[in-house]
Amino acid sequence: xxxxxxxxxxxxxxxxxxxxxxxxxxxxxxxxxxxxxxxxxxxxxxxxxxxxxxxxxxxxxxxxxxxxxxxxxxxxxxxxxxxxxxxxxxxxxxxxxxxxxxxxxxxxxxxxxxxxxxxxxxxxxxxxxxxxxxxxxxxxxxxxxxxxxxxxxxxxxxxxxxxxxxxxxxxxxxxxxxxxxxxxxxxxxxxxxxxxxxxxxxxxxxxxxxxxxxxxxxxxxxxxxxxxxxxxxxxxxxxxxxxxxxxxxxxxxxxxxxxxxxxxxxxxxxxxxxxxxxxxxxxxxxxxxxxxxxxxxxxxxxxxxxxxxxxxxxxxxxxxxxxxxxxxxxxxxxxxxxxxxxxxxxxxxxxxxxxxxxxxxxxxxxxxxxxxxxxxxxxxxxxxxxxxxxxxxxxxxxxxxxxxxxxxxxxxxxxxxxxxxxxxxxxxxxxxxxxxxxxxxxxxxxxxxxxxxxxxxxxxxxxxxxxxxxxxxxxxxxxxxxxxxxxxxxxxxxxxxxxxxxxxxxxxxxxxxxxxxxxxxxxxxxxxxxxxxxxxxxxxxxxxxxxxxxxxxxxxxxxxxxxxxxxxxxxxxx
Numbered sequence: 001x002x003x004x005x006x007x008x009x010x011x012x013x014x015x016x017x018x019x020x021x022x023x024x025x026x027x028x029x030x031x032x033x034x035x036x037x038x039x040x041x042x043x044x045x046x047x048x049x050x051x052x053x054x055x056x057x058x059x060x061x062x063x064x065x066x067x068x069x070x071x072x073x074x075x076x077x078x079x080x081x082x083x084x085x086x087x088x089x090x091x092x093x094x095x096x097x098x099x100x101x102x103x104x105x106x107x108x109x110x111x112x113x114x115x116x117x118x119x120x121x122x123x124x125x126x127x128x129x130x131x132x133x134x135x136x137x138x139x140x141x142x143x144x145x146x147x148x149x150x151x152x153x154x155x156x157x158x159x160x161x162x163x164x165x166x167x168x169x170x171x172x173x174x175x176x177x178x179x180x181x182x183x184x185x186x187x188x189x190x191x192x193x194x195x196x197x198x199x200x201x202x203x204x205x206x207x208x209x210x211x212x213x214x215x216x217x218x219x220x221x222x223x224x225x226x227x228x229x230x231x232x233x234x235x236x237x238x239x240x241x242x243x244x245x246x247x248x249x250x251x252x253x254x255x256x257x258x259x260x261x262x263x264x265x266x267x268x269x270x271x272x273x274x275x276x277x278x279x280x281x282x283x284x285x286x287x288x289x290x291x292x293x294x295x296x297x298x299x300x301x302x303x304x305x306x307x308x309x310x311x312x313x314x315x316x317x318x319x320x321x322x323x324x325x326x327x328x329x330x331x332x333x334x335x336x337x338x339x340x341x342x343x344x345x346x347x348x349x350x351x352x353x354x355x356x357x358x359x360x361x362x363x364x365x366x367x368x369x370x371x372x373x374x375x376x377x378x379x380x381x382x383x384x385x386x387x388x389x390x391x392x393x394x395x396x397x398x399x400x401x402x403x404x405x406x407x408x409x410x411x412x413x414x415x416x417x418x419x420x421x422x423x424x425x426x427x428x429x430x431x432x433x434x435x436x437x438x439x440x441x442x443x444x445x446x447x448x449x450x451x452x453x454x455x456x457x458x459x460x461x462x463x464x465x466x467x468x469x470x471x472x473x474x475x476x477x478x479x480x481x482x483x484x485x486x487x488x489x490x491x492x493x494x495x496x497x498x499x500x501x502x503x504x505x506x507x508x509x510x511x512x513x514x515x516x517x518x519x520x521x522x523x524x525x526x527x528x529x530x531x532x533x534x535x536x537x538x539x540x541x542x543x544x545x546x547x548x549x550x551x552x553x554x555x556x557x558x559x560x561x562x563x564x565x566x567x568x569x570x571x572x573x574x
Contacts, residue, residue, distance in 0.1 A: 024155040024573060025050040031148055031162040037169065039135030039142070039228035047125045049155075051117045054573040055094040057125065058104075059113040060150060062568035066230045067146075068132040074101040074115040075126040081115055088114045101127075110568070117573060131566075135221070136232035138239070143220035143232075145239050147567020151189070151214040154572030158208045160190065160215060164201040170225055172199035175552040182222040184551025186240075186249060188561025189214035195553040203556060216561045218243045220551065239563060247560025249549045297448065301330035303441035310456065311449035314473045316435050320347040320480035321387050325432030326447055328425075338529045340482070341425040345525040347479035348388050349395075350518070354472045354506050357392075360517055363406070370517060372405040387428045394420070410524055414532040418539065421532035454478050457490045465495035468502050475502075485518040 028048040035041050051057075061069060074081040081101040088102030097116030104112040113129065134144050148162055164185075166173050173183040175196050185201050187194045190213045192205040203217065220236055232239070295305040316322040324344045327334055334340065349372070352358040357376050363369040378393045398413035399405040414421045436444055454474065466474065471491070478487040492499040492511050499511050508514040548554030 023050070024052050026153060026155050026157040026572065027159065029149065029157050029160045031160070033134075033148070033162065033164045034167045035135060035164065035226075036167050037227055039133055039137075039226050039230075041131045041134040042128060043131060043148070044126065044128045047123075047127070049125070049573075050122050051120050051573050053120070054117060054154075055092070056090060056097050056114050056116055057573055058090075059127075059571045060110065060568035061113065061566055062108075062110045063565050064109050064111075065565040066133050066136065066232075067565060069103075069111060069113075070130050070132070072101060072103050072113055072129040073127065075128075076118070076123060086111075088112075090114065094118075133228070133230045135226050135228050136230050137226075137228040138232045138234075138236035140236045141220040141223060142226045142228055143218070143236050143239070145216060145218040145243055145564030147189075147214060147216040147561075147564055149190075149215040150568050150571050151212050152569045152571075153209070154570075154574065156209040156211060156213065157205075160192075160205045160209065162187075162203040162215065162217065164217065164219065166199055168225060173201065173221075174199065175547075177552075178546065178550045181552065182225065184220045185553070186218045186243065186247075186551055187556035188216045188218070188243060188247060189558065190556060191558055192556045193554070194556055213558075214561070214567060215556075216243070216564050216567060218551075218561075218564070242563030244560055245562050247557040249557055249560070296331060296333045298330040298332065301326075301441070302444050302448070304445070307445050307448040308452070309449050310453035311446040312453055313446070313450070314470075314477065315443065315447040315450045316439065318473050318477070319385060319432065319435050320344055320351070320476055321385050321428055321432035322435035323432075323447055323451075323477060323480050325429045326436040326444060327451075328429050329433065329436075330444070331448075337425045337429075338533055339526070341428060342525040342529040343482040343522070344387075344428060344480050345391055345528065346482075346484065346518075346521040347476050348391050349521045349525070350479045350484065351388075351476045352392065353508070353517070354476070358405075360506075360508050360513075361404070369407060370513070370520065371407075372399075374399055374403040374405070386431045387424070390424070390427070407524075408527070411527040411531045414528040415535045418532040418535035421529070422536045450477065451481055454481065454483060454487050457487055457494075465498045468498060468505060471498060471502055472506075479518070479521070482522070485515055485522070488514060488518060 026047065026049050028046070030046040030048075032044045033041050034044075047057075049057075073083065076099075079099070081099045084100060084102030086103045086105055088104045090104065094117065098118045099116060101113075101115035104114055106112065113127065115125070115127070117123070131146075134146060135142050136144060149157075149160060171182060173196065175181040175183060183196070183201070185194060185196075187203045190205045190209060191207045192203060194201070194203045196202070201217075201219065203215065205215075218240060220240075297305050297307055299305050316326065321344065324340060328337060328340065349358065353360060353372075357374070357380075359373045359375055361371050361373050363371050374396050378389065378396055383389050383392075394413065394417070395405060395410055396403070398410045400409070436447070454477070475484055475488060478484040488499065488511075496511075499514075503510050503514045506514075508517050544554060546552075
């Protein structure tokens with residue numbers, strides 16, 4: 001008996017799984033608003049839904065103002081529904097409404113767009129209607145604030161997108177900055193993003209609607225793009241002020257919707273901490289494994305992932321830029337790109353000092369500090385290395401008329417010219433690649449072996465001291481690796497006379513001054529890059545806030561959106 005009972009229990013469970021239960025659902029609402037020269041608009045919406053009860057679908061549209069909605073049509077599977085005009089009767093059966101549509105007129109000009117649901121289950125309805133006088137004339141500009149999606153649907157939409165398309169046949173809509181734009185737009189009521197793409201204004205949700213979610217768009221156009229048939233009441237600025245109340249556009253802070261999204265995200269992270277921790281641990285272990293095992297290099301570039309041993313000859317034609325580019329491209333444990341680039345800049349300065357392009361001088365204002373005086377112009381200091389020439393010209397410009405690069409001058413110049421400096425690491429990686437890409441995999445391995453040799457220099461005491469000329473090249477490459485001071489101190493322990501001769505030939509007076517110069521170059525270059533990246537971050541944050549607040553796109557404000565026309569509450573299946 002128990003076996004029979006178990007059999008029928010299993011059968012019932014299987015049957016339940018085989019026939020999934022349905023619930024009212026709005027999977028997606030895709031809206032396209034086409035604007036015409038007279039300010040009218042055709043709205044086309046595609047509704048992807050599941051219907052489980054009721055007899056009709058309806059969309060309330062309230063407070064149309066001076067706008068008028070007409071030519072309502074519905075399509076499904078390529079078939080147009082029969083139209084009852086503005087005499088829709090909701091008191092009919094499901095079968096009587098099937099493949100029919102119409103408009104219910106309410107008091108004060110409010111309406112409901114209605115159509116028969118047809119059979120229960122999945123449907124993709126396409127509806128369209130005309131809005132006369134959507135774009136209206138204001139003193140400052142032409143524009144509108146219209147609620148395209150209501151709140152309080154019978155089921156909350158999972159996703160929504162809205163495109164506003166230019167069908168005027170006139171200038172393409174563009175937004176460059178506050179003073180160079182012919183369109184401005186803001187979105188309210190849902191969590192999402194907005195942007196301008198190929199002259200089309202786009203809005204899209206990034207999380208499902210909640211019961212109180214809606215969507216309205218505030219859009220302003222430069223005069224001359226439309227010929228509106230009517231004038232809007234008041235000013236566009238007043239329309240905007242009403243919409244902005246309760247929004248977060250004014251201060252550029254995180255919107256309410258973004259905060260809610262962040263809270264949900266954090267809750268999810270807390271719910272699955274093992275996964276997050278597991279991924280982090282995996283990355284740490286993988287990095288530690290590469291570091292301990294030495295299997296840290298890209299086989300496609302070097303031919304192997306572990307490179308041991310030493311190489312004493314100068315690799316990659318003595319180009320610090322090529323060394324930087326190679327390690328950035330092929331070393332999985334490479335340091336931060338900006339930090340490594342600042343080391344490359346230090347190598348340039350050291351090379352210029354050694355070549356007599358820059359002289360090291362005591363700072364008359366502070367004796368424990370040195371300045372760098374440019375001896376030659378950029379044309380005289382010409383190098384085949386494009387990146388090196390670029391930095392030389394920049395440093396010379398930072399030095400000013402007296403040609404003396406004093407403390408913080410290069411840092412301050414970089415802060416003011418952050419847009420240029422921020423792109424230097426990518427330029428260096430690209431320009432330096434020509435040298436190592438033309439080299440064999442064996443030669444590329446020699447570059448890493450040379451790096452090993454410099455790091456282990458104290459172990460090379462059984463060998464003869466290199467000539468000063470060779471040592472100069474060693475130190476430039478060591479500077480590019482960020483170890484110049486360490487290597488030079490190790491070198492002095494082994495070959496003090498050579499180090500003294502090096503300091504004399506480069507006019508750095510003595511080894512102690514040499515160490516100070518190397519340390520100063522490293523700090524100055526790091527400060528230069530940090531200053532530029534700090535300004536870039538400040539500029540990006542300020543630009544994003546300004547762009548968003550002035551109608552150039554960005555995240556949609558969940559709050560605000562008051563006033564305006566159209567929209568309403570409720571809708572869906574009934």
